[in-house]
Amino acid sequence: MMSWVEPRDVRDWLRRVFALRPILLTLLISSIIILEMRFDWIERSIGAYLVTTNPSRPESGAIWEKGRRTLTARKTLEKIVTDRQVSQREARSASSLFKIAVSIAPGDGVMLSAERFRQLYLKVPPSIAQEIMSPFDLLQIASEGRWRRTYVEKTVSGLAVYLLDADNNVLFQIDVPSDVLMQLKREDTAPVETLEGLPNFEQRIYTAERFFEALKAFPEEMRRSMLPHPEKLLQISGRIVRVGISDEAVSGYIDLGFEVHDGNRPRVVLIPGHEWAVWRLRSFLEERGTSLNLSAESSENWRPK
Amino acid sequence: MTPATSLIRQTISLFYLALLLAGLATVWGVGFFFYAVRDLPRVPEPLSRIIETPPTEIFAATGERIMVLGGQEAVPLSRVSPHFIQAVIATEDHRFWEHHGVDKLRILKALWVTFFEPVKVQGASTITQQLAKNLFFSFRQTYTRKFREMLVALQIEARYSKRQILEAYLNQIPFGVGAHGIEQASRSFFGKPASELNLAEAALLAGLPKSPTRYNPYRHFQRAKERQKTVLVRMAAVGYINAEDVRRVFKTPLSIQPRSAETRTGSYFLDVVLKRLEERYGPEVLYHGGLKVMTTLDPQLQSLAVESLQVGLAKIDQILGITDQGKDDVNNSEMYPQGALAAVQTNSGAVSALVGGRDYSKSEFNRAIQHNRLPGSGFKPFLYYAALESLKSTPATLAVDKRVTIPVVGAPDWMPRNFDRTHEGPMILKQALMKSVNTIAAQLVEKTGPEAVIDVAQRSGIVSPLKPVYSVALGTSGVSPLEMASAFATFATGGIRHEPFFIRRVEDSLGRILQERIVGGKRVLDAGVTYQVIDMMQGVLDTGTGSVVRRLGFELPAAGKTGTTDDYHDAWFTGFTPNLSVCVWVGFDRGVGLRDVRGKGITGGRGAAPIWADFMIKATGGEPPREFTIPENIRFENLDPTTGTVADDWTRNPIRVALRNGQTITKPRQPSTIIEEDLSPE
Numbered sequence: 001m002m003s004w005v006e007p008r009d010v011r012d013w014l015r016r017v018f019a020l021r022p023i024l025l026t027l028l029i030s031s032i033i034i035l036e037m038r039f040d041w042i043e044r045s046i047g048a049y050l051v052t053t054n055p056s057r058p059e060s061g062a063i064w065e066k067g068r069r070t071l072t073a074r075k076t077l078e079k080i081v082t083d084r085q086v087s088q089r090e091a092r093s094a095s096s097l098f099k100i101a102v103s104i105a106p107g108d109g110v111m112l113s114a115e116r117f118r119q120l121y122l123k124v125p126p127s128i129a130q131e132i133m134s135p136f137d138l139l140q141i142a143s144e145g146r147w148r149r150t151y152v153e154k155t156v157s158g159l160a161v162y163l164l165d166a167d168n169n170v171l172f173q174i175d176v177p178s179d180v181l182m183q184l185k186r187e188d189t190a191p192v193e194t195l196e197g198l199p200n201f202e203q204r205i206y207t208a209e210r211f212f213e214a215l216k217a218f219p220e221e222m223r224r225s226m227l228p229h230p231e232k233l234l235q236i237s238g239r240i241v242r243v244g245i246s247d248e249a250v251s252g253y254i255d256l257g258f259e260v261h262d263g264n265r266p267r268v269v270l271i272p273g274h275e276w277a278v279w280r281l282r283s284f285l286e287e288r289g290t291s292l293n294l295s296a297e298s299s300e301n302w303r304p305k
Numbered sequence: 306m307t308p309a310t311s312l313i314r315q316t317i318s319l320f321y322l323a324l325l326l327a328g329l330a331t332v333w334g335v336g337f338f339f340y341a342v343r344d345l346p347r348v349p350e351p352l353s354r355i356i357e358t359p360p361t362e363i364f365a366a367t368g369e370r371i372m373v374l375g376g377q378e379a380v381p382l383s384r385v386s387p388h389f390i391q392a393v394i395a396t397e398d399h400r401f402w403e404h405h406g407v408d409k410l411r412i413l414k415a416l417w418v419t420f421f422e423p424v425k426v427q428g429a430s431t432i433t434q435q436l437a438k439n440l441f442f443s444f445r446q447t448y449t450r451k452f453r454e455m456l457v458a459l460q461i462e463a464r465y466s467k468r469q470i471l472e473a474y475l476n477q478i479p480f481g482v483g484a485h486g487i488e489q490a491s492r493s494f495f496g497k498p499a500s501e502l503n504l505a506e507a508a509l510l511a512g513l514p515k516s517p518t519r520y521n522p523y524r525h526f527q528r529a530k531e532r533q534k535t536v537l538v539r540m541a542a543v544g545y546i547n548a549e550d551v552r553r554v555f556k557t558p559l560s561i562q563p564r565s566a567e568t569r570t571g572s573y574f575l576d577v578v579l580k581r582l583e584e585r586y587g588p589e590v591l592y593h594g595g596l597k598v599m600t601t602l603d604p605q606l607q608s609l610a611v612e613s614l615q616v617g618l619a620k621i622d623q624i625l626g627i628t629d630q631g632k633d634d635v636n637n638s639e640m641y642p643q644g645a646l647a648a649v650q651t652n653s654g655a656v657s658a659l660v661g662g663r664d665y666s667k668s669e670f671n672r673a674i675q676h677n678r679l680p681g682s683g684f685k686p687f688l689y690y691a692a693l694e695s696l697k698s699t700p701a702t703l704a705v706d707k708r709v710t711i712p713v714v715g716a717p718d719w720m721p722r723n724f725d726r727t728h729e730g731p732m733i734l735k736q737a738l739m740k741s742v743n744t745i746a747a748q749l750v751e752k753t754g755p756e757a758v759i760d761v762a763q764r765s766g767i768v769s770p771l772k773p774v775y776s777v778a779l780g781t782s783g784v785s786p787l788e789m790a791s792a793f794a795t796f797a798t799g800g801i802r803h804e805p806f807f808i809r810r811v812e813d814s815l816g817r818i819l820q821e822r823i824v825g826g827k828r829v830l831d832a833g834v835t836y837q838v839i840d841m842m843q844g845v846l847d848t849g850t851g852s853v854v855r856r857l858g859f860e861l862p863a864a865g866k867t868g869t870t871d872d873y874h875d876a877w878f879t880g881f882t883p884n885l886s887v888c889v890w891v892g893f894d895r896g897v898g899l900r901d902v903r904g905k906g907i908t909g910g911r912g913a914a915p916i917w918a919d920f921m922i923k924a925t926g927g928e929p930p931r932e933f934t935i936p937e938n939i940r941f942e943n944l945d946p947t948t949g950t951v952a953d954d955w956t957r958n959p960i961r962v963a964l965r966n967g968q969t970i971t972k973p974r975q976p977s978t979i980i981e982e983d984l985s986p987e
Binding site: 006007009010013014017029037040043044046047048050051053054055057058059060061062063064066067069070072073074076077080081084085111151162164167168169170173 | 307309310313314317324338342344345346347348349350358404405406407409439440441442443456457459460461462463464586587589590592593594595653809813817818819821822823824825826
């Protein structure tokens with residue numbers, strides 16, 4: 001029983017101090033302290049507890065922030081690399097120079113091997129290939145032995161092709177303008193038999209006679225802008241029956257479609273004209289109210305001389 | 306009550322009071338524990354995750370690694386010198402192997418010092434606590450942060466072995482000069498792996514993390530040595546070594562390797578590279594994406610450029626009468642003239658060296674790129690090209706150095722004066738450029754119009770906005786040294802322009818190409834006319850305003866032009882060989898002209914050309930002479946510079962001029978009529 005009366009003398013004090021309970025209490029406290037100093041049990045307990053709560057705690061602090069940034073960086077890089085690889089893959093599997101041009105976004109480019117470019121160049125019809133680059137120039141560069149790779153870049157005015165050495169120095173630069181690209185596009189597109197097969201020409205199909213009469217009304221210089229390569233039409237066997245004007249302008253050019261009959265089956269030949277000039281021709285034709293949708297039989301034939 | 310009773314009573318009271326306080330402290334501690342634990346950060350598993358970030362590495366054109374950003378070069382504990390491990394443990398936390406995250410005795414000692422010896426500071430953080438702080442917490446000193454840091458340390462100790470903790474710690478501690486982790490530090494300071502560190506080196510490195518700036522051995526070697534001694538003494542106190550070892554090791558000479566480009570904390574060239582990478586990829590990718598960046602930097606040329614500029618500026622300091630006093634004071638940096646140097650490979654546009662000021666550590670402002678200063682007469686080559694291209698003039702055309710007044714619509718008449726305020730009368734255009742005669746340049750720009758000059762400058766590579774006024778021909782629109790070097794490189798290649806660039810290729814950490822430079826040139830100037838301008842500019846070096854270059858011993862074929870602006874605010878020299886185009890600018894950042902102690906101004910020929918010469922002599926050392934390519938339509942004539950007639954044996958100081966096919970030498974006439982006739986538009 002605890003005595004609540006203050007001890008009266010030293011002996012009483014000593015008896016109370018050295019009683020069982022105080023000694024046990026002192027021993028308990030001392031052993032707690034000694035055991036903590038010896039075995040770090042508080043630290044261990046707290047540490048063990050914190051380990052159990054670790055998964056539910058926030059990912060905060062410098063190391064996690066760094067981790068997040070690293071993740072963002074990896075994702076960004078992966079996207080850049082993937083886009084580039086897709087573009088390269090498309091370019092490598094493309095069957096023509098035009099298809100490569102289609103696969104590249106403006107301002108971007110793809111790297112091809114020298115051999116791959118040579119293959120693509122050989123697929124281009126000789127008349128267009130000559131416009132892109134003289135085969136003799138290509139032969140000379142190939143024979144020098146420095147040409148390793150080719151960089152094809154989409155530009156505002158068409159394509160820029162750089163023939164490169166191993167250190168990426170440009171050995172030769174080729175500019176492929178938009179009108180040549182359109183010619184390449186035509187070579188790539190499956191042949192169409194009549195102008196009705198081309199939706200872009202709907203409502204703008206005229207008889208050959210009317211078309212060439214309208215063309216004749218313009219001065220020679222203007223006509224050259226409307227139909228820059230008339231000699232190509234002259235090379236075609238057969239007769240031109242109808243002419244259509246596309247409503248789609250690409251890089252400042254609009255296609256003119258010439259429907260040609262040569263006795264076997266009809267076909268359409270496309271030739272690009274300068275946009276501004278073709279619009280004037282079209283306005284002229286429409287002002288005259290000559291916009292027709294005539295069949296080949298009802299039109300008067302016009303044969304190039 | 307007897308005294309003994311009283312004493313016992315007080316003792317008992319104190320005991321219970323202490324017990325009460327301890328109880329209260331325990332209750333408060335438990336409450337604070339749960340408060341602090343609420344948003345305690347999660348510890349990553351495994352701990353090695355902290356070293357998984359790949360570093361972004363920047364390489365010079367030679368393949369030498371010049372900078373590492375982010376990431377850590379981690380090594381297992383088995384590949385770290387035991388000397389270093391002992392040194393770190395003895396210095397930072399000698400009871401590391403015994404405690405369980407916190408060192409209670411050290412805390413008690415620190416508390417004692419804090420309360421009873423306020424002047425002294427005693428740290429008590431264990432290695433584990435330092436690791437926790439570095440991984441999760443800011444460096445703001447608060448009791449809450451300290452407590453949370455301690456809790457994380459306890460968790461780390463409970464989850465990981467001592468070896469794992471030590472390994473993580475050693476691989477992330479900062480040593481300064483951009484080195485994080487022992488492997489990077491060992492390679493940066495001693496050029497060897499961490500496993501090969503000897504005791505002296507280990508002791509030096511172990512002392513750095515306490516204050517990497519204060520003990521930076523490159524800047525404060527003596528302090529670093531003192532710190533090394535402290536580490537050695539600690540090692541002896543802990544029992545790793547004995548007193549004799551301390552003395553012996555302290556005397557061991559340290560072979561700290563010269564500060565390589567990689568350990569440089571920053572440079573003007575790298576700043577440009579980082580800025581361009583950040584603009585293209587963003588800061589996350591740059592600092593955490595592990596890019597491999599191949600730059601155009603030539604480390605040898607870069608160090609020569611830094612050296613030449615610093616030596617040249619020191620000489621200018623002497624000429625200006627500026628003493629060394631206060632030179633280290635950053636705030637006083639405006640008291641000293643600054644300088645910039647840009648070196649561009651002419652055949653590609655690759656920037657080989659770039660120095661944007663006299664000391665990057667004092668001013669990071671890049672004067673080679675960001676500082677558009679008036680080029681003065683340095684702009685005249687563009688005028689002369691425009692004149693040779695659009696007028697009937699040739700380098701042999703006779704003009705008159707005289708007072709000129711050029712009417713300007715809507716503004717006062719323009720009356721340019723020569724630099725020396727004198728007039729020499731008739732002379733051929735080549736001589737006029739060599740002597741940098743302003744009055745003849747003014748007559749030329751009046752004929753060509755400023756637009757023609759601007760057109761040539763822009764075609765050549767000047768991109769800064771240029772004002773369409775007559776005086777543009779005398780360099781009154783600001784341009785940067787890099788622009789000048791790049792535009793003059795277009796002359797050096799005979800008129801083919803290459804865009805200046807710093808980065809050749811960028812790859813990701815797996816070696817996949819992200820970006821590569823296509824090095825292509827575009828003809829922007831006529832080869833024949835360009836050669837005529839080159840020939841005239843060769844005259845500037847041989848006998849004209851830049852002849853100091855020859856006097857200083859630079860002998861290779863080269864061309865260039867000096868430039869000095871009003872009141873000597875800017876001194877320029879831009880020159881080139883067929884391979885390398887280099888521009889040097891010298892001047893105060895603002896307000897003050899370059900004048901020597903006698904008040905005489907410092908021109909481009911006196912201030913910038915010697916720096917150019919010093920750099921070029923070293924940069925081209927051992928190169929065989931290579932002449933500029935002479936186009937087929939060029940022929941040469943020796944002329945009398947004052948009459949423009951073909952020189953004979955009696956002609957004094959004849960000048961060789963380059964003429965294009967079809968250009969003829971005029972017969973002697975009255976100079977005043979020649980100007981009107983020969984400078985008329987073609």
